[in-house]
Amino acid sequence: MLRRTHRVLAIAALLTGSWLTSAQAATSLTQGASPAAQQAGYYRMTLGDFAVTALSDGTVALPVDKILLNTSPDHVNKVLAHHYLSSPLATSVNTYLIDTGEKLVMIDAGAGSLFGPTLGKLVNSIKAAGYRPEQIDEIYITHMHGDHVGGLSANEQMLFPNAVVRAEQKDADYWLSQANLDAAPAEGKGSFQGAQLSLKPYIAAGKFKPFSGDTVLTTGVRAQVTGAHTPGHSIYVVESKGEKLVLWGDLIHVSVVQMPNPDIAIQYDSDAKNAVVQRRKAFDAAVKEGHWGAAAHLPFPGIGHLRKDGNGYQWIPVNYLNDK
Numbered sequence: 001m002l003r004r005t006h007r008v009l010a011i012a013a014l015l016t017g018s019w020l021t022s023a024q025a026a027t028s029l030t031q032g033a034s035p036a037a038q039q040a041g042y043y044r045m046t047l048g049d050f051a052v053t054a055l056s057d058g059t060v061a062l063p064v065d066k067i068l069l070n071t072s073p074d075h076v077n078k079v080l081a082h083h084y085l086s087s088p089l090a091t092s093v094n095t096y097l098i099d100t101g102e103k104l105v106m107i108d109a110g111a112g113s114l115f116g117p118t119l120g121k122l123v124n125s126i127k128a129a130g131y132r133p134e135q136i137d138e139i140y141i142t143h144m145h146g147d148h149v150g151g152l153s154a155n156e157q158m159l160f161p162n163a164v165v166r167a168e169q170k171d172a173d174y175w176l177s178q179a180n181l182d183a184a185p186a187e188g189k190g191s192f193q194g195a196q197l198s199l200k201p202y203i204a205a206g207k208f209k210p211f212s213g214d215t216v217l218t219t220g221v222r223a224q225v226t227g228a229h230t231p232g233h234s235i236y237v238v239e240s241k242g243e244k245l246v247l248w249g250d251l252i253h254v255s256v257v258q259m260p261n262p263d264i265a266i267q268y269d270s271d272a273k274n275a276v277v278q279r280r281k282a283f284d285a286a287v288k289e290g291h292w293g294a295a296a297h298l299p300f301p302g303i304g305h306l307r308k309d310g311n312g313y314q315w316i317p318v319n320y321l322n323d324k
Helices: 005-016 022-030 073-082 122-128 146-152 169-175 178-183 186-204 272-289
Strands: 042-047 050-062 089-099 104-107 138-140 164-166 215-218 221-225 234-240 243-247 292-294 303-309 312-317
Touching: 042 122, 042 234, 042 243, 050 122, 050 146, 050 234, 138 215, 146 186, 169 186, 178 186, 243 272, 272 292, 272 303
Parallel strands: 104 138, 138 164, 243 292
Antiparallel strands: 042 050, 050 089, 089 104, 215 221, 221 234, 234 243, 292 303, 303 312
16 A cells, blocks of 8 residues: 555644644744745655655755856846746755655655755655655665755765665766766865765665666666766656656756757756757657656656647646645
């Protein structure tokens, strides 16, 4: 059976009266709560027999007009303005829980404390969704940038003590290499240090187990290596009862700019040319097959479908559903 602890928590809240009444909520605002503050977020959907929960680690402001490639700042700012947005752009950092009934698998682990106070909300989101960090059996990392591995640990202690962490061998070899850290320019050393610090307790406990190439990792979940955004960047394909969700990792960052023009890359790509190729390959498959897609930096919950639109794509976000 799928874990349904969130229902138990909801019932308990009703019995104990722990939810705020409208009067209490109004009182809390007058006592100094910020109307702009957001609650840690999750969004749940079914995929065949699986439960998929999108988890928010928060948002981070990115100067997207300065870091996107194969375009100009003027073009980026015009597109943003058309969508009532501006740079620096509040950019989501999403992770995903896959509850197969046999295992609880998490894709990526957020930023933890590596990217400042607007991120690091993953554990709160997990608890809000009715799970506990110690319940997670396996964590699959799309790549080892800090906003995907920083939430694995804190103070050199595992935040997911019962989880096995897996990532593609090429990414592990690159980011966990002391030689690569030593050779990196000063401004690039932090990325290596963040990955090494975040993985350290799992490596010490024998809980880090890299895989090589396209691999079935557990029933219904398999890795496909793109090698685009980083040397071992991987996407994860989740399938159950004929339904399919592909978690694209960092094949895309700024949806309103890159969906209509997928040839636009980003400075964070280790191979910008291949990143464009792999993005089109993954997106064309989503259009052809009609399956769900999701990505770490699409606006939360970052799940939806794609349609072809000229030389680019139209992003159709999941329709919000709350019928339980």
